[in-house]
Amino acid sequence: MNERSVKHNTFVIEKHYKATPERVYFAWSDPAAKAQWFPKAELFEFRVGGREFNRGGPTNGPIYTFDACYQEIVPNSRIVYTYTMDQGDIRISVSITTVEIKQSGSGTHLIYTEQGAFLDGYDTPEQRKHGTNLMLEALGKRLEEE
Incomplete structure (x- = not known):
């Protein structure tokens, strides 16, 4: 078992979408x-x-569970949600996320801010920021395909 610990962190990722x-x-x-x-x-x-719930993971790897609750929604402008992330039966983090959506010329400036409590060394802010950046890049690719 890992030693009990909490690492608090805030990270911000900004993206521009056409x-x-x-x-x-x-x-x-x-x-x-x-x-x-x-x-x-x-x-x-x-x-x-409202809630958003999903689980999954790599083949033959651990199962991750994302369990979110929407706290505030301002259409076309802001989404705020809290969520827990579990790996199997282990809680690895608790976060609050703010997604700001702003007009920027003919496109959008998205500001993603996550404030997290990363628990017992099972996840780190650096890993989460990396994964979130990949997710937001996937969003950008999807938007470009339309």
Whole structure:
């Protein structure tokens, strides 16, 4: 067993997309659109107080569970949610995430801010930021395909 510990961290990732804020918001808020760049949710209730839940992982690897609750939604502008991440039966982090969607010329400036408590060394802020950056790049590729 790892020694009990908590590492607190905040990271920010900024992306520019050649899509309108409405299109970027739709990619976050519609279950079919989101499933094209983020693991498909078993439960997707995009509303304040609603949940998003999915689990999965690499073949023959650990199963990760993402369990989110939407705290604030401002259409085409801001999404705030809290979530837990588990690896198997082990809670590895608890986070609050803010997604800001802003008009930038003919495109969108997205600001993703995550404040996390990373538990017992099972996950690190650096790993989470790397994975989140890959996820936001996948969103950008998906938006470019449209």
